[in-house]
Amino acid sequence: MITEKRTQQSFQTCDTWKKAEDLIRSAKLENYTLTQVSYGMGIFHLLFEKGTGWGDQVIFTSKEFPDGSKITDYQAKGYAVTGMCAYPIPAEYTSVWITIMTQQSGLKEQKMFVTSEFPEKRIEASIAEGYKPTSLAYGNDYWILIVSKGVTQEVAWFSTSELNSAFVKSIKEQKLVITDLVYGANRWVAFCIKEPRITIQEIEKSDYYPEDSIREYWKNSFDIAWINYGQSSWISSYITYKSESTLAQEMMHRAIQERAQAVEQFMKAYQQGEFLQAAQIFEQRLAKLNPSEEELYHYLWALWQHPNTKEKIWDTLKQYMPITQSPRFNLLKGHYAAWKKWYDLALTYYENTSQDDYLKIKQLFQQYKSAFERQNYDEVVKQYQELFKDSLSEKLAWVGEYYAWALYQTTRDAFAAVDQINKMKEKVPGYKGWATVTGQIYKDVGIATKNLQILDMAIQFYQEDPQQNQSHIEEIKSKKIEIEHAQSTSSSSNPPVNR
Numbered sequence: 489m490i491t492e493k494r495t496q497q498s499f500q501t502c503d504t505w506k507k508a509e510d511l512i513r514s515a516k517l518e519n520y521t522l523t524q525v526s527y528g529m530g531i532f533h534l535l536f537e538k539g540t541g542w543g544d545q546v547i548f549t550s551k552e553f554p555d556g557s558k559i560t561d562y563q564a565k566g567y568a569v570t571g572m573c574a575y576p577i578p579a580e581y582t583s584v585w586i587t588i589m590t591q592q593s594g595l596k597e598q599k600m601f602v603t604s605e606f607p608e609k610r611i612e613a614s615i616a617e618g619y620k621p622t623s624l625a626y627g628n629d630y631w632i633l634i635v636s637k638g639v640t641q642e643v644a645w646f647s648t649s650e651l652n653s654a655f656v657k658s659i660k661e662q663k664l665v666i667t668d669l670v671y672g673a674n675r676w677v678a679f680c681i682k683e684p685r686i687t688i689q690e691i692e693k694s695d696y697y698p699e700d701s702i703r704e705y706w707k708n709s710f711d712i713a714w715i716n717y718g719q720s721s722w723i724s725s726y727i728t729y730k731s732e733s734t735l736a737q738e739m740m741h742r743a744i745q746e747r748a749q750a751v752e753q754f755m756k757a758y759q760q761g762e763f764l765q766a767a768q769i770f771e772q773r774l775a776k777l778n779p780s781e782e783e784l785y786h787y788l789w790a791l792w793q794h795p796n797t798k799e800k801i802w803d804t805l806k807q808y809m810p811i812t813q814s815p816r817f818n819l820l821k822g823h824y825a826a827w828k829k830w831y832d833l834a835l836t837y838y839e840n841t842s843q844d845d846y847l848k849i850k851q852l853f854q855q856y857k858s859a860f861e862r863q864n865y866d867e868v869v870k871q872y873q874e875l876f877k878d879s880l881s882e883k884l885a886w887v888g889e890y891y892a893w894a895l896y897q898t899t900r901d902a903f904a905a906v907d908q909i910n911k912m913k914e915k916v917p918g919y920k921g922w923a924t925v926t927g928q929i930y931k932d933v934g935i936a937t938k939n940l941q942i943l944d945m946a947i948q949f950y951q952e953d954p955q956q957n958q959s960h961i962e963e964i965k966s967k968k969i970e971i972e973h974a975q976s977t978s979s980s981s982n983p984p985v986n987r
Contacts, residue, residue, distance in 0.1 A: 489570065489622055490667045490683075490713050490727065491523055492594065495539025497712055501531050501697060505549065505575070505584065508532045512547060521545060525586050527575040528717020531697055535712055542570075543591030551577075553602055554585045554632060568595035569634045574627025583627035595622060596638035606675060607633045611645060621645060621679055626672020641681040651676045651723065656691050665689050666725060671718025688735075689713065690726045698724045708739055743777075750774050751783065758786050763793040781811050788812075788820055798827065815840070832881040853887070860890045868894035880912055885919035888912040892925050902933050923952035931964055938971045 498520060500511045511534060512522055520536035522545060527533070546567060548558055559569060571588035599619065601610045611621050614635040620643040623634035644664060648655045651669075655676075659666060664680035666689065671677075690710065692701055702712060705726040713725035728735065750773035757766035770779070770787040779787070788804060791797040801824050805812045822837030822845060831849050838846035852875060859867040872891040880888050892912070896905035906926060913922045927949030934942035943964050950957035950964070 489523075489679075490665070491537055491540045491542075493539060493541065494523075494537040494711060496537065497706070498536040499702060499712065499715075500534045500536070501699075502534075503530055503532070505532065505586070508534060509547075516545075521590070522547065522571070522588055524571055524714055525573045525588065526714075526716045527573055528722060529697070529720075532575070533697070533715050533717075535715065542593050545570075545588060545590045547586065547588050549584050549586050551580075551582055551584055552628060553630065554587045554600070556600065559587065559589065559600065562589045563598065566591050568593050568598055568636065568638075569600070569623055570595065572623045572625040572632060572634065574625055574632075576627070585625070585627065585632070594638050595636040598622075598634055598636045601631075601633040601635075603631050603633070604629060605631070606647075606673065606677075607631050608647075611635070615643065624668065624670045624677060624679065626670065629673075631672060639681075641683060644680045646678045646680065648676050648678075649674055651693070651719065660689070665727070666691070666713070668714055669716055669723055669725070671716065676718065685729050686727045687731055688728050692724050692726075693721050694724070695721060697722055701726075707742070709735055747774070747777050750777070754783065755786065758790055761793075763790040764797065766790040767794065767797055779808070781814060781816075784808055784811060785816060788817070792820060792823060798824070802828075829875060829878050831876060831879040832884045833879075835884075853884070856887065856890070860894065863897075865894035865897040869898055880915045882916055882919060885912070885916045886921060888916070889919075889921040889925045893928060896929050896932075902929050905929055920953040920956070923949045924957055927957065927960065931960065934964070935967055938974075940968055940971060943968055943971075 498515065500508075500515070502508050502511060508525070515522065515534075515536045520538055521540050521542050522534060523537045523540065524535040525532065544567075546562055548555060550558075554572065567589040568591075569587060570590040570593050571586075573586045574583040575586070576583050597619075599614065601607050603610065610633055614621065619635035619637055620639035620641075621633060622636040622639065623632075625632045644662075646655070646659060651671075655678075656666075659678060659680055662680075663682060663684075665683045665686050666678045666680050668679045669676060669691075670679075688710075690705070692698060694701070698715065701724060705712070708728075709730055710726040710728045713727045715722065715724045717723070730738075750769060754766055754769045754774060757763075757769060767787060767790045770783065770790070774783055774787075784804075788801055791801050791804070801820070805817065805821065818837045819841040822834050822841060825831070825833035825837060826845070826849065831852060834849050835846065838849060856868065856871050856876065859871065868890055872887065872894070876887045876891070888909075892905050892909045895908060896902060899905070906929060909922050909926055913919070916922075927946045930942050930946035930949060933939070934946055947961055947964050950961050954961065
C-alpha cells in the first residue's frame with residue numbers, strides 16, 4: 489500500500505530474513521517505519537519511510553500461513569496489518585510468511601481470508617460490506633487477503649495474466665493510481681485508488697533489482713510507491729505530487745547545476761595533471777551532456793597524456809564531428825596519426841600546426857626515398873614494413889610503388905611482389921604507378937627468361953600510362969625483336985633430322 493504522506497524514504501536489500509531483521513531494527517532506531525517488504529530472486533526488498541504519522545510496529549513470521557492468533561492479539565492492541573509477504577524455503581517445500589502490523593495507520597476493522605483459489609468473490613463481497621482490500625500476498629499455493637475499513641478512497645482492482653504496457657495504460661486512462669501490484673499463480677493483481685494529489689505514476693520492469701532507477705527517480709522528485717517481484721522481473725513504481733511543468737523546471741535547473749559541477753571537477757583534475765581522472769569525469773558525467781568544443785578539446789588531450797587511453801582518441805574524434813573538425817584539433821590528430829604510424833595523415837595535420845613535427849616526418853620519407861635511389865633495397869623493404877605500411881594514400885602511393893620494386897629485387901619473387909601491388913591497389917585504386925611497377929617486374933622477368941608472352945604483358949601494363957612509360961615500351965619492343973631474331977637464327981642453324 490502507498491502511505492498517505494511521507495517526508496523521507498530509504499531502501500535496503502539483503503539475502504536472508506535474519507539480515508532483514510537487523511536492518512529493520514537499525515532503521516527503527518533512526519525513526520524509520522517499515523512500509524513494505526517484498527521478495528524475489530533471493531533478495532529481500534525493504535522500504536522505510538519517515539513522516540508517515542504511523543505509530544509502533546511489530547513484524548513476525550510463521551510457516552505455511554500467517555499466524556492468525558498473533559494478528560488477532562495485536563489487533564486488540566490497536567495494530568492493523570499494513571504489509572504481508574511470503575518467501576519460499578525450497579528444502580522444506582513450504583513458505584515463510586512475514587506480517588507487518590502497525591498502530592495509527594488509519595486502517596481499522598480488518599478481516600483475513602486464506603484460499604487456494606484467487607479470492608475474487610471475497611474481494612467483491614468485502615467491498616459490498618464497506619471493506620477495502622489493503623493487502624494481498626501469494627505463497628505456498630495460497631492467496632492471503634486482508635480487507636480493512638478506514639480507507640476513504642474508492643478502490644478498484646484489475647487482473648491480468650500478462651503484465652504489459654497496454655494493461656498499465658488502461659488503468660492510467662481511468663485516472664487511477666496503482667497502490668499495489670501482486671503476482672501469484674500466473675496472475676497479476678493490481679489494487680487501485682483515485683488520488684488526484686498524485687500527479688504522475690511511473691512503472692518500470694527490469695531483470696534486476698532497480699537500485700539505479702530508484703536513485704534516479706529520487707533525484708527527480710519522485711517517491712517509491714512499491715516494488716514487487718513476479719515472472720522473473722522486478723516491477724517498481726514511483727509517484728510524485730508535482731506537476732509536469734514544475735518537474736521539468738526542477739530537472740532543468742538541476743541539470744544546469746550538475747553540469748557546472750562536473751565541468752569544474754573536470755577542469756580542476758586536468759589543470760592538476762590528473763589526466764586519467766579528468767578523462768573518467770568526462771566519460772561518466774559530461775559525455776552525455778552535449779559537451780562543448782572546449783571540453784572535448786581538453787578531454788582529448790587528457791586521453792593523449794595517458795598511455796592506456798590514447799586508443800580512444802580516434803573514435804572520439806569521429807563521434808563528435810563536426811565539432812572536432814575545427815583546426816584547433818589538428819595538432820592532436822597529427823600526434824595520434826604519427827603514434828599510429830599513419831604518416832600520410834600526420835603530414836597533413838602537422839603542415840599548419842607544428843613545423844618541427846612536419847619536418848621530422850618529411851625526413852622519414854626522404855630517408856626512405858634516398859635508400860631507394862641508392863638501390864639499398866633491403867633497407868627500403870625494412871623501412872616500409874616498420875614505418876610506412878599504414879601510410880598509403882593518393883599523395884604518398886609512391887611509397888608502396890618503391891616497396892613493391894624493392895621486394896622484387898630482394899626476393900626475386902615476382903608473384904609475391906605483384907600480389908602486394910594488387911593489395912595496395914585496393915587501398916589506392918587510382919594510382920598509375922601500380923601499372924608502371926607491375927610492367928617493370930614483367931619486363932625484367934620477360935627479358936631474363938626471353939619470354940615474349942611475358943614481355944607483351946609488360947607492354948599492356950605500361951600502356952596504362954603510355955606517355956610516362958614510352959621509353960620502356962620502346963625498349964621492350966626492341967628486346968622482342970632481338971629475342972625473335974635470336975630464336976629464328978637458332979632454329980635455322982639446327983635443321984630437323986630426317987629418319
